[in-house]
Amino acid sequence: MSGTLARVGAMVWRYLYILRSSWVRVLELAYWPTVQMILWGFISQFFMTQNNVLGQAAGLLVSGVLLWDVLFRAQLGFSVVFFEELHSRNLGHLFVSPLRPLELVAALMTISLIRTLIGVGTAAALAVVFYGVHLTDLGLALVAFFGSLMMMGWSVGLLVVALVLRHGVGAESIAWVAIFALAPVSGIYYPIDTLPDWLEPVAWALPSAYVFEGMRAVLLENTVRLDYLGYAVGLNLLYLGIGVVVFLATFRLARKLGLLLQSGE
Amino acid sequence: MSDPAIRVEGLRKHYGPVRAVDGLDFSVRRGSTCALLGGNGAGKTTTIAMLLGVLLPSSGSIHILGEDILRHRYRVLPRMNFSSPYVDLPQRLTVWENLMVYGRLYQVPKLRRRLQELGELLDIAVFFQRRHRSLSAGQRTRVALAKALINEPEVLLLDEPTASLDPDTADRLRGVLRDYQRRTHATVLLASHNMSEVERLCDAVIMLKGGRIVATGAPHDLIRRYGRQDMEEVFLDIARGMESGEIRP
Numbered sequence: 001m002s003g004t005l006a007r008v009g010a011m012v013w014r015y016l017y018i019l020r021s022s023w024v025r026v027l028e029l030a031y032w033p034t035v036q037m038i039l040w041g042f043i044s045q046f047f048m049t050q051n052n053v054l055g056q057a058a059g060l061l062v063s064g065v066l067l068w069d070v071l072f073r074a075q076l077g078f079s080v081v082f083f084e085e086l087h088s089r090n091l092g093h094l095f096v097s098p099l100r101p102l103e104l105v106a107a108l109m110t111i112s113l114i115r116t117l118i119g120v121g122t123a124a125a126l127a128v129v130f131y132g133v134h135l136t137d138l139g140l141a142l143v144a145f146f147g148s149l150m151m152m153g154w155s156v157g158l159l160v161v162a163l164v165l166r167h168g169v170g171a172e173s174i175a176w177v178a179i180f181a182l183a184p185v186s187g188i189y190y191p192i193d194t195l196p197d198w199l200e201p202v203a204w205a206l207p208s209a210y211v212f213e214g215m216r217a218v219l220l221e222n223t224v225r226l227d228y229l230g231y232a233v234g235l236n237l238l239y240l241g242i243g244v245v246v247f248l249a250t251f252r253l254a255r256k257l258g259l260l261l262q263s264g265e
Numbered sequence: 266m267s268d269p270a271i272r273v274e275g276l277r278k279h280y281g282p283v284r285a286v287d288g289l290d291f292s293v294r295r296g297s298t299c300a301l302l303g304g305n306g307a308g309k310t311t312t313i314a315m316l317l318g319v320l321l322p323s324s325g326s327i328h329i330l331g332e333d334i335l336r337h338r339y340r341v342l343p344r345m346n347f348s349s350p351y352v353d354l355p356q357r358l359t360v361w362e363n364l365m366v367y368g369r370l371y372q373v374p375k376l377r378r379r380l381q382e383l384g385e386l387l388d389i390a391v392f393f394q395r396r397h398r399s400l401s402a403g404q405r406t407r408v409a410l411a412k413a414l415i416n417e418p419e420v421l422l423l424d425e426p427t428a429s430l431d432p433d434t435a436d437r438l439r440g441v442l443r444d445y446q447r448r449t450h451a452t453v454l455l456a457s458h459n460m461s462e463v464e465r466l467c468d469a470v471i472m473l474k475g476g477r478i479v480a481t482g483a484p485h486d487l488i489r490r491y492g493r494q495d496m497e498e499v500f501l502d503i504a505r506g507m508e509s510g511e512i513r514p
Contacts, residue, residue, distance in 0.1 A: 003372060006369060006370075006372050007369070007370050007372075009369065010366050010367075010369030010370045011366070011370075013365070013366060013369065014355065014358070014362075014366040017357075017358050017359075017362045017366070018355075018357050018358070021357055021358070021396075022357075084355065084357075085355075087356075088353055088354065088355040088356050088357075089351075089352055089353040090352070090353060090354060090355050092319060092347075092349070092351075092352035093347070093352055093353075093354065093367070093412070094370075095319050096317040096318070096319055096342065096345070096346070096347045097342065097367065097370040097371060098339060098342045098343045098370060098371065098372075099370050100339065252321075255318075255319060255320060255321045256320075256321045258311070258314060258319075258320045260319045260320075261310075261314050261319055261320070261349075261351070261352060
Protein backbone atom coordinates (compact mmCIF):
# COMPACT_ATOMS: atom_id res chain seq x y z
CA MET A 1 0.00 0.00 0.00
CA SER A 2 2.80 2.44 0.86
CA GLY A 3 4.34 1.59 -2.50
CA THR A 4 1.13 2.49 -4.26
CA LEU A 5 0.88 5.80 -2.40
CA ALA A 6 4.51 6.60 -3.21
CA ARG A 7 4.00 5.95 -6.91
CA VAL A 8 0.72 7.89 -7.05
CA GLY A 9 2.48 10.70 -5.19
CA ALA A 10 5.36 10.60 -7.67
CA MET A 11 2.96 11.06 -10.56
CA VAL A 12 1.05 13.85 -8.81
CA TRP A 13 4.38 15.63 -8.30
CA ARG A 14 5.15 15.10 -11.97
CA TYR A 15 1.93 16.95 -12.92
CA LEU A 16 2.40 19.64 -10.28
CA TYR A 17 5.86 20.33 -11.69
CA ILE A 18 4.18 21.14 -15.01
CA LEU A 19 1.69 23.49 -13.36
CA ARG A 20 4.42 25.12 -11.30
CA SER A 21 6.54 25.73 -14.35
CA SER A 22 4.04 28.02 -16.05
CA TRP A 23 1.81 30.70 -14.52
CA VAL A 24 0.01 30.87 -17.89
CA ARG A 25 -1.22 27.33 -17.34
CA VAL A 26 -2.57 28.23 -13.91
CA LEU A 27 -4.24 31.32 -15.32
CA GLU A 28 -5.78 29.25 -18.10
CA LEU A 29 -7.38 26.96 -15.50
CA ALA A 30 -9.33 29.87 -14.03
CA TYR A 31 -9.92 31.78 -17.26
CA TRP A 32 -12.90 30.00 -18.81
CA PRO A 33 -14.79 29.28 -15.59
CA THR A 34 -14.48 32.97 -14.72
CA VAL A 35 -15.59 34.18 -18.16
CA GLN A 36 -18.56 31.79 -18.08
CA MET A 37 -19.52 32.87 -14.60
CA ILE A 38 -19.39 36.57 -15.52
CA LEU A 39 -21.47 36.01 -18.67
CA TRP A 40 -24.15 34.01 -16.89
CA GLY A 41 -24.08 36.40 -13.97
CA PHE A 42 -25.15 39.27 -16.22
CA ILE A 43 -27.77 37.10 -17.88
CA SER A 44 -29.13 36.25 -14.43
CA GLN A 45 -29.27 39.88 -13.44
CA PHE A 46 -31.25 40.68 -16.57
CA PHE A 47 -33.70 37.79 -16.06
CA MET A 48 -34.24 38.71 -12.42
CA THR A 49 -35.80 41.97 -13.55
CA GLN A 50 -38.40 39.95 -15.47
CA ASN A 51 -40.09 38.60 -12.29
CA ASN A 52 -39.65 34.94 -13.05
CA VAL A 53 -38.35 31.98 -11.14
CA LEU A 54 -34.86 33.45 -11.11
CA GLY A 55 -36.15 36.18 -8.88
CA GLN A 56 -36.67 33.56 -6.17
CA ALA A 57 -33.13 32.24 -6.34
CA ALA A 58 -30.63 34.71 -7.59
CA GLY A 59 -27.79 32.26 -7.78
CA LEU A 60 -29.55 29.59 -9.83
CA LEU A 61 -27.84 30.20 -13.16
CA VAL A 62 -24.47 31.11 -11.70
CA SER A 63 -24.51 28.04 -9.44
CA GLY A 64 -25.47 25.94 -12.46
CA VAL A 65 -22.64 27.27 -14.55
CA LEU A 66 -20.10 26.79 -11.75
CA LEU A 67 -21.21 23.22 -11.08
CA TRP A 68 -21.21 22.45 -14.79
CA ASP A 69 -17.64 23.67 -14.88
CA VAL A 70 -16.77 21.23 -12.09
CA LEU A 71 -17.89 18.41 -14.38
CA PHE A 72 -16.13 19.84 -17.43
CA ARG A 73 -12.88 20.60 -15.58
CA ALA A 74 -12.84 17.20 -13.90
CA GLN A 75 -13.02 15.43 -17.24
CA LEU A 76 -10.65 17.80 -18.99
CA GLY A 77 -8.14 17.78 -16.14
CA PHE A 78 -8.07 13.99 -16.26
CA SER A 79 -7.79 13.63 -20.04
CA VAL A 80 -5.51 16.51 -20.94
CA VAL A 81 -2.96 15.64 -18.30
CA PHE A 82 -2.77 12.11 -19.69
CA PHE A 83 -2.13 13.59 -23.13
CA GLU A 84 1.02 15.18 -21.71
CA GLU A 85 2.46 11.67 -21.49
CA LEU A 86 1.59 10.96 -25.11
CA HIS A 87 3.03 14.23 -26.36
CA SER A 88 6.28 13.73 -24.49
CA ARG A 89 6.53 10.05 -25.58
CA ASN A 90 6.89 9.15 -21.93
CA LEU A 91 4.44 6.24 -21.67
CA GLY A 92 7.15 3.71 -22.47
CA HIS A 93 9.25 4.83 -19.53
CA LEU A 94 6.26 5.02 -17.20
CA PHE A 95 5.03 1.53 -17.90
CA VAL A 96 8.40 -0.17 -17.63
CA SER A 97 8.63 1.37 -14.15
CA PRO A 98 6.71 -0.25 -11.27
CA LEU A 99 3.80 2.16 -11.91
CA ARG A 100 0.54 0.25 -12.39
CA PRO A 101 -2.23 1.49 -14.67
CA LEU A 102 -4.65 2.05 -11.80
CA GLU A 103 -2.01 4.05 -9.94
CA LEU A 104 -1.75 6.32 -12.96
CA VAL A 105 -5.55 6.63 -12.91
CA ALA A 106 -5.44 7.61 -9.22
CA ALA A 107 -2.78 10.24 -9.95
CA LEU A 108 -4.84 11.63 -12.83
CA MET A 109 -7.88 11.86 -10.56
CA THR A 110 -5.86 13.70 -7.93
CA ILE A 111 -4.41 16.25 -10.32
CA SER A 112 -7.83 16.69 -11.93
CA LEU A 113 -9.23 17.53 -8.49
CA ILE A 114 -6.45 20.05 -7.87
CA ARG A 115 -6.92 21.70 -11.27
CA THR A 116 -10.70 21.87 -10.79
CA LEU A 117 -10.34 23.45 -7.36
CA ILE A 118 -8.00 26.09 -8.79
CA GLY A 119 -10.20 26.85 -11.81
CA VAL A 120 -13.70 26.68 -10.37
CA GLY A 121 -12.56 27.88 -6.95
CA THR A 122 -11.31 31.13 -8.47
CA ALA A 123 -14.54 31.62 -10.43
CA ALA A 124 -16.66 30.81 -7.35
CA ALA A 125 -14.73 33.37 -5.29
CA LEU A 126 -15.23 36.01 -7.97
CA ALA A 127 -18.98 35.19 -8.10
CA VAL A 128 -19.19 36.38 -4.50
CA VAL A 129 -17.38 39.61 -5.37
CA PHE A 130 -19.29 40.38 -8.58
CA TYR A 131 -22.81 39.13 -7.86
CA GLY A 132 -22.97 38.21 -4.18
CA VAL A 133 -23.63 34.62 -5.19
CA HIS A 134 -22.29 32.18 -2.61
CA LEU A 135 -21.94 28.64 -3.87
CA THR A 136 -21.71 27.68 -0.21
CA ASP A 137 -25.43 28.53 0.08
CA LEU A 138 -25.89 24.97 -1.13
CA GLY A 139 -24.59 23.88 2.27
CA LEU A 140 -23.27 20.38 2.80
CA ALA A 141 -25.06 19.29 -0.35
CA LEU A 142 -22.40 21.24 -2.24
CA VAL A 143 -19.80 18.69 -1.16
CA ALA A 144 -22.00 15.87 -2.45
CA PHE A 145 -22.72 17.68 -5.72
CA PHE A 146 -19.05 18.49 -6.20
CA GLY A 147 -17.94 14.91 -5.48
CA SER A 148 -20.61 13.50 -7.74
CA LEU A 149 -19.67 15.70 -10.67
CA MET A 150 -15.97 14.97 -10.18
CA MET A 151 -16.69 11.24 -10.37
CA MET A 152 -18.77 11.65 -13.49
CA GLY A 153 -16.00 13.76 -15.07
CA TRP A 154 -13.46 11.03 -14.30
CA SER A 155 -15.73 8.37 -15.85
CA VAL A 156 -15.94 10.32 -19.11
CA GLY A 157 -12.21 11.11 -18.83
CA LEU A 158 -11.37 7.41 -18.59
CA LEU A 159 -13.33 6.69 -21.77
CA VAL A 160 -11.67 9.58 -23.61
CA VAL A 161 -8.22 8.45 -22.48
CA ALA A 162 -8.97 4.89 -23.60
CA LEU A 163 -10.06 6.19 -27.00
CA VAL A 164 -6.89 8.25 -27.44
CA LEU A 165 -4.67 5.42 -26.18
CA ARG A 166 -6.18 3.21 -28.86
CA HIS A 167 -6.35 5.68 -31.76
CA GLY A 168 -3.54 8.10 -30.96
CA VAL A 169 -3.34 11.83 -30.37
CA GLY A 170 -5.39 12.50 -33.49
CA ALA A 171 -8.44 11.61 -31.40
CA GLU A 172 -7.64 14.00 -28.56
CA SER A 173 -9.99 16.74 -29.76
CA ILE A 174 -12.71 14.42 -28.42
CA ALA A 175 -11.56 15.44 -24.94
CA TRP A 176 -12.69 19.01 -25.54
CA VAL A 177 -16.13 18.20 -26.86
CA ALA A 178 -17.17 14.88 -25.27
CA ILE A 179 -18.76 16.31 -22.19
CA PHE A 180 -20.81 18.89 -24.13
CA ALA A 181 -22.87 16.10 -25.66
CA LEU A 182 -24.24 15.54 -22.16
CA ALA A 183 -25.01 19.20 -21.44
CA PRO A 184 -28.47 19.34 -23.04
CA VAL A 185 -29.69 16.34 -21.04
CA SER A 186 -28.06 17.27 -17.74
CA GLY A 187 -30.62 19.93 -16.84
CA ILE A 188 -28.02 22.53 -15.95
CA TYR A 189 -30.22 25.57 -16.56
CA TYR A 190 -33.70 24.00 -16.78
CA PRO A 191 -35.60 21.14 -15.10
CA ILE A 192 -35.47 17.69 -16.71
CA ASP A 193 -39.24 17.77 -17.32
CA THR A 194 -38.57 20.50 -19.87
CA LEU A 195 -37.15 17.80 -22.14
CA PRO A 196 -39.36 15.78 -24.50
CA ASP A 197 -40.79 12.64 -22.87
CA TRP A 198 -38.62 10.30 -24.93
CA LEU A 199 -35.42 12.11 -23.83
CA GLU A 200 -36.16 12.18 -20.11
CA PRO A 201 -35.04 8.56 -19.46
CA VAL A 202 -31.71 9.43 -21.07
CA ALA A 203 -31.34 12.39 -18.71
CA TRP A 204 -32.25 10.32 -15.65
CA ALA A 205 -29.56 7.83 -16.58
CA LEU A 206 -26.96 10.54 -15.96
CA PRO A 207 -25.66 11.46 -12.49
CA SER A 208 -25.47 15.11 -13.57
CA ALA A 209 -29.28 15.30 -13.98
CA TYR A 210 -29.74 14.35 -10.31
CA VAL A 211 -27.10 16.87 -9.24
CA PHE A 212 -28.67 19.80 -11.08
CA GLU A 213 -32.20 18.85 -10.02
CA GLY A 214 -30.84 18.55 -6.49
CA MET A 215 -29.25 21.98 -6.78
CA ARG A 216 -32.58 23.52 -7.80
CA ALA A 217 -34.32 21.76 -4.92
CA VAL A 218 -31.90 23.34 -2.46
CA LEU A 219 -32.02 26.84 -3.97
CA LEU A 220 -35.76 27.00 -4.75
CA GLU A 221 -37.29 24.79 -2.04
CA ASN A 222 -34.59 24.69 0.62
CA THR A 223 -34.74 20.91 0.41
CA VAL A 224 -31.87 18.46 0.18
CA ARG A 225 -33.06 15.58 -1.98
CA LEU A 226 -31.19 12.63 -0.53
CA ASP A 227 -32.87 10.33 -3.04
CA TYR A 228 -31.29 12.33 -5.87
CA LEU A 229 -27.90 12.14 -4.19
CA GLY A 230 -28.30 8.38 -3.75
CA TYR A 231 -29.09 7.88 -7.45
CA ALA A 232 -26.19 10.10 -8.46
CA VAL A 233 -23.71 8.17 -6.31
CA GLY A 234 -25.03 4.80 -7.51
CA LEU A 235 -24.82 5.78 -11.17
CA ASN A 236 -21.38 7.27 -10.67
CA LEU A 237 -20.06 4.06 -9.16
CA LEU A 238 -21.49 2.14 -12.12
CA TYR A 239 -20.01 4.48 -14.74
CA LEU A 240 -16.67 4.77 -12.96
CA GLY A 241 -16.50 0.97 -12.89
CA ILE A 242 -17.26 0.83 -16.62
CA GLY A 243 -14.64 3.52 -17.27
CA VAL A 244 -11.97 1.60 -15.36
CA VAL A 245 -12.81 -1.68 -17.12
CA VAL A 246 -12.67 -0.01 -20.55
CA PHE A 247 -9.39 1.73 -19.69
CA LEU A 248 -7.76 -1.49 -18.47
CA ALA A 249 -9.00 -3.42 -21.50
CA THR A 250 -7.61 -0.72 -23.79
CA PHE A 251 -4.33 -0.73 -21.89
CA ARG A 252 -4.05 -4.47 -22.45
CA LEU A 253 -4.88 -3.99 -26.13
CA ALA A 254 -2.18 -1.29 -26.32
CA ARG A 255 0.31 -3.81 -24.91
CA LYS A 256 -0.80 -6.34 -27.48
CA LEU A 257 -0.46 -3.89 -30.38
CA GLY A 258 2.74 -2.28 -29.11
CA LEU A 259 1.20 1.17 -28.77
CA LEU A 260 2.87 2.10 -25.48
CA LEU A 261 6.34 2.49 -26.98
CA GLN A 262 5.08 4.14 -30.16
CA SER A 263 2.87 6.79 -28.63
CA GLY A 264 3.58 10.36 -29.56
CA GLU A 265 2.79 13.08 -32.00
CA MET B 266 25.13 -22.96 -11.97
CA SER B 267 22.61 -20.26 -11.08
CA ASP B 268 19.47 -19.56 -13.11
CA PRO B 269 20.01 -17.21 -16.01
CA ALA B 270 18.93 -13.61 -15.45
CA ILE B 271 16.87 -13.74 -18.65
CA ARG B 272 15.36 -16.91 -20.11
CA VAL B 273 13.28 -16.75 -23.29
CA GLU B 274 11.53 -19.78 -24.78
CA GLY B 275 9.58 -20.02 -28.02
CA LEU B 276 9.01 -16.26 -28.16
CA ARG B 277 6.89 -15.09 -31.06
CA LYS B 278 5.24 -11.82 -32.03
CA HIS B 279 3.08 -11.78 -35.11
CA TYR B 280 1.14 -8.83 -36.50
CA GLY B 281 -1.22 -10.60 -38.86
CA PRO B 282 0.99 -12.15 -41.54
CA VAL B 283 4.08 -10.23 -40.37
CA ARG B 284 6.37 -12.26 -38.12
CA ALA B 285 8.29 -9.60 -36.20
CA VAL B 286 9.77 -12.19 -33.86
CA ASP B 287 9.55 -15.79 -34.85
CA GLY B 288 10.50 -18.34 -32.23
CA LEU B 289 13.35 -17.04 -30.09
CA ASP B 290 15.04 -19.25 -27.52
CA PHE B 291 17.92 -17.77 -25.55
CA SER B 292 19.18 -17.07 -22.09
CA VAL B 293 21.45 -14.41 -20.64
CA ARG B 294 23.77 -15.36 -17.80
CA ARG B 295 23.55 -13.35 -14.57
CA GLY B 296 26.20 -10.67 -14.37
CA SER B 297 26.98 -10.74 -18.07
CA THR B 298 26.60 -8.17 -20.83
CA CYS B 299 24.87 -9.48 -23.92
CA ALA B 300 24.27 -7.73 -27.23
CA LEU B 301 21.17 -8.17 -29.32
CA LEU B 302 22.26 -7.44 -32.87
CA GLY B 303 20.60 -7.30 -36.24
CA GLY B 304 19.72 -4.99 -39.08
CA ASN B 305 16.72 -2.71 -39.10
CA GLY B 306 13.55 -4.75 -38.67
CA ALA B 307 15.41 -7.78 -37.33
CA GLY B 308 13.25 -7.84 -34.19
CA LYS B 309 15.57 -6.29 -31.58
CA THR B 310 13.28 -3.53 -30.32
CA THR B 311 10.27 -5.86 -30.44
CA THR B 312 12.17 -8.38 -28.33
CA ILE B 313 13.22 -5.74 -25.79
CA ALA B 314 9.64 -4.45 -25.59
CA MET B 315 8.44 -7.97 -24.81
CA LEU B 316 11.16 -8.44 -22.20
CA LEU B 317 9.92 -5.26 -20.53
CA GLY B 318 6.32 -6.42 -20.64
CA VAL B 319 5.04 -3.42 -22.60
CA LEU B 320 4.40 -5.63 -25.61
CA LEU B 321 2.54 -8.91 -25.24
CA PRO B 322 3.98 -11.82 -27.23
CA SER B 323 1.82 -13.94 -29.50
CA SER B 324 3.27 -17.00 -27.78
CA GLY B 325 6.23 -18.12 -25.72
CA SER B 326 7.54 -17.40 -22.26
CA ILE B 327 9.93 -14.91 -20.66
CA HIS B 328 11.49 -15.33 -17.24
CA ILE B 329 13.54 -12.51 -15.74
CA LEU B 330 15.31 -13.02 -12.42
CA GLY B 331 13.25 -16.18 -12.06
CA GLU B 332 9.89 -14.44 -12.47
CA ASP B 333 7.45 -14.99 -15.32
CA ILE B 334 7.31 -11.48 -16.78
CA LEU B 335 3.94 -12.10 -18.42
CA ARG B 336 2.29 -13.09 -15.15
CA HIS B 337 4.26 -11.27 -12.46
CA ARG B 338 5.88 -8.28 -14.13
CA TYR B 339 5.36 -6.03 -11.11
CA ARG B 340 7.51 -8.33 -8.99
CA VAL B 341 10.47 -7.84 -11.26
CA LEU B 342 10.03 -4.35 -12.76
CA PRO B 343 11.43 -2.60 -9.64
CA ARG B 344 14.64 -4.59 -10.20
CA MET B 345 14.96 -3.67 -13.88
CA ASN B 346 15.33 -0.52 -15.91
CA PHE B 347 15.49 0.60 -19.49
CA SER B 348 16.79 3.32 -21.76
CA SER B 349 16.10 4.07 -25.38
CA PRO B 350 16.59 7.11 -27.59
CA TYR B 351 13.12 6.40 -28.99
CA VAL B 352 11.32 6.86 -25.69
CA ASP B 353 11.62 10.31 -24.21
CA LEU B 354 11.21 12.04 -20.88
CA PRO B 355 8.72 14.87 -20.26
CA GLN B 356 9.93 17.94 -22.14
CA ARG B 357 8.64 20.62 -19.79
CA LEU B 358 10.23 19.23 -16.67
CA THR B 359 13.78 20.00 -15.65
CA VAL B 360 16.34 17.22 -15.57
CA TRP B 361 16.22 17.24 -11.76
CA GLU B 362 12.40 17.05 -11.71
CA ASN B 363 12.33 14.17 -14.18
CA LEU B 364 14.85 12.20 -12.18
CA MET B 365 13.00 12.96 -8.94
CA VAL B 366 9.78 11.60 -10.44
CA TYR B 367 11.43 8.38 -11.57
CA GLY B 368 13.35 8.05 -8.32
CA ARG B 369 10.04 8.23 -6.46
CA LEU B 370 8.41 5.74 -8.83
CA TYR B 371 11.22 3.28 -8.09
CA GLN B 372 11.17 4.28 -4.41
CA VAL B 373 14.90 4.94 -4.39
CA PRO B 374 16.17 5.50 -0.84
CA LYS B 375 18.15 8.70 -0.16
CA LEU B 376 17.02 9.95 -3.53
CA ARG B 377 18.68 13.37 -3.52
CA ARG B 378 22.04 11.83 -2.72
CA ARG B 379 21.51 9.27 -5.48
CA LEU B 380 20.77 12.05 -7.97
CA GLN B 381 23.94 13.89 -6.97
CA GLU B 382 25.92 10.68 -7.51
CA LEU B 383 24.41 10.19 -10.94
CA GLY B 384 24.97 13.86 -11.72
CA GLU B 385 28.69 13.47 -11.11
CA LEU B 386 28.95 10.04 -12.71
CA LEU B 387 27.33 11.09 -15.98
CA ASP B 388 28.38 14.72 -15.87
CA ILE B 389 24.81 15.99 -15.95
CA ALA B 390 24.71 17.95 -12.69
CA VAL B 391 25.56 21.15 -14.54
CA PHE B 392 22.23 21.07 -16.35
CA PHE B 393 20.03 19.64 -13.61
CA GLN B 394 17.91 22.80 -13.63
CA ARG B 395 17.46 22.98 -17.40
CA ARG B 396 14.26 21.80 -19.03
CA HIS B 397 14.53 18.51 -20.88
CA ARG B 398 13.44 20.10 -24.16
CA SER B 399 16.44 22.45 -24.11
CA LEU B 400 19.00 19.62 -24.00
CA SER B 401 21.06 18.41 -26.93
CA ALA B 402 20.62 14.84 -28.18
CA GLY B 403 23.78 13.76 -26.39
CA GLN B 404 22.71 15.36 -23.12
CA ARG B 405 19.33 13.64 -23.38
CA THR B 406 21.02 10.30 -23.86
CA ARG B 407 23.04 10.82 -20.68
CA VAL B 408 19.93 11.84 -18.74
CA ALA B 409 18.12 8.78 -20.06
CA LEU B 410 20.98 6.63 -18.80
CA ALA B 411 20.80 8.35 -15.40
CA LYS B 412 17.13 7.45 -15.29
CA ALA B 413 17.99 3.87 -16.26
CA LEU B 414 20.55 3.57 -13.45
CA ILE B 415 18.53 5.39 -10.82
CA ASN B 416 17.31 2.24 -9.05
CA GLU B 417 20.60 0.33 -9.46
CA PRO B 418 18.84 -2.27 -11.60
CA GLU B 419 19.84 -5.92 -11.56
CA VAL B 420 18.77 -6.19 -15.17
CA LEU B 421 19.40 -3.29 -17.50
CA LEU B 422 17.94 -3.21 -21.01
CA LEU B 423 19.47 -0.64 -23.33
CA ASP B 424 18.35 0.18 -26.82
CA GLU B 425 21.24 1.87 -28.66
CA PRO B 426 22.73 3.38 -25.49
CA THR B 427 25.35 5.52 -27.25
CA ALA B 428 23.35 6.62 -30.28
CA SER B 429 23.81 10.32 -31.07
CA LEU B 430 26.86 10.68 -28.81
CA ASP B 431 30.21 11.99 -29.95
CA PRO B 432 33.04 9.42 -29.74
CA ASP B 433 34.50 10.88 -26.55
CA THR B 434 31.19 10.96 -24.68
CA ALA B 435 30.23 7.54 -26.03
CA ASP B 436 33.51 6.12 -24.76
CA ARG B 437 32.99 7.64 -21.31
CA LEU B 438 29.48 6.28 -21.20
CA ARG B 439 30.70 2.80 -22.07
CA GLY B 440 33.16 3.16 -19.20
CA VAL B 441 30.30 4.08 -16.86
CA LEU B 442 28.31 1.05 -17.98
CA ARG B 443 31.28 -1.29 -17.65
CA ASP B 444 32.09 0.03 -14.15
CA TYR B 445 28.47 -0.25 -13.10
CA GLN B 446 28.21 -3.80 -14.37
CA ARG B 447 31.42 -4.83 -12.59
CA ARG B 448 30.47 -3.15 -9.34
CA THR B 449 26.90 -4.45 -9.13
CA HIS B 450 27.18 -7.67 -11.19
CA ALA B 451 24.08 -6.50 -13.04
CA THR B 452 22.97 -8.20 -16.22
CA VAL B 453 22.95 -5.94 -19.26
CA LEU B 454 21.19 -6.65 -22.54
CA LEU B 455 21.80 -4.04 -25.17
CA ALA B 456 20.73 -3.52 -28.74
CA SER B 457 23.35 -1.67 -30.73
CA HIS B 458 24.54 -0.95 -34.21
CA ASN B 459 27.98 0.00 -32.95
CA MET B 460 30.07 -3.14 -33.38
CA SER B 461 33.21 -1.83 -31.68
CA GLU B 462 31.02 -1.10 -28.67
CA VAL B 463 29.78 -4.68 -28.74
CA GLU B 464 33.31 -6.07 -28.89
CA ARG B 465 34.40 -3.93 -25.95
CA LEU B 466 31.40 -4.36 -23.69
CA CYS B 467 29.80 -7.69 -24.37
CA ASP B 468 30.47 -11.24 -23.21
CA ALA B 469 27.89 -12.68 -25.59
CA VAL B 470 26.07 -11.79 -28.76
CA ILE B 471 22.69 -12.84 -30.14
CA MET B 472 22.34 -12.08 -33.85
CA LEU B 473 18.82 -11.69 -35.20
CA LYS B 474 17.58 -11.68 -38.73
CA GLY B 475 13.96 -11.68 -39.81
CA GLY B 476 12.86 -12.24 -36.22
CA ARG B 477 15.00 -15.35 -35.79
CA ILE B 478 18.32 -16.06 -34.14
CA VAL B 479 20.94 -16.72 -36.78
CA ALA B 480 24.06 -16.80 -34.60
CA THR B 481 25.06 -16.70 -30.94
CA GLY B 482 28.34 -16.72 -29.08
CA ALA B 483 31.06 -14.57 -27.61
CA PRO B 484 32.22 -11.77 -29.95
CA HIS B 485 35.71 -13.27 -30.41
CA ASP B 486 34.17 -16.72 -31.12
CA LEU B 487 31.90 -15.27 -33.78
CA ILE B 488 34.78 -13.39 -35.38
CA ARG B 489 36.78 -16.63 -35.50
CA ARG B 490 33.85 -18.73 -36.77
CA TYR B 491 33.08 -16.31 -39.55
CA GLY B 492 36.77 -15.90 -40.39
CA ARG B 493 36.63 -12.16 -40.06
CA GLN B 494 38.65 -9.35 -38.52
CA ASP B 495 35.98 -7.84 -36.30
CA MET B 496 32.28 -7.80 -35.46
CA GLU B 497 31.57 -5.21 -38.10
CA GLU B 498 32.49 -7.75 -40.78
CA VAL B 499 30.59 -10.52 -39.04
CA PHE B 500 27.53 -8.29 -38.91
CA LEU B 501 27.81 -7.52 -42.62
CA ASP B 502 28.14 -11.20 -43.48
CA ILE B 503 24.99 -12.02 -41.60
CA ALA B 504 23.06 -9.00 -42.78
CA ARG B 505 23.95 -9.82 -46.39
CA GLY B 506 22.74 -13.34 -46.14
CA MET B 507 25.62 -15.59 -45.20
CA GLU B 508 24.25 -18.19 -42.81
CA SER B 509 26.38 -20.17 -40.39
CA GLY B 510 26.58 -22.99 -42.96
CA GLU B 511 28.36 -20.65 -45.32
CA ILE B 512 31.02 -19.70 -42.85
CA ARG B 513 34.46 -19.38 -44.31
CA PRO B 514 37.19 -21.62 -42.88
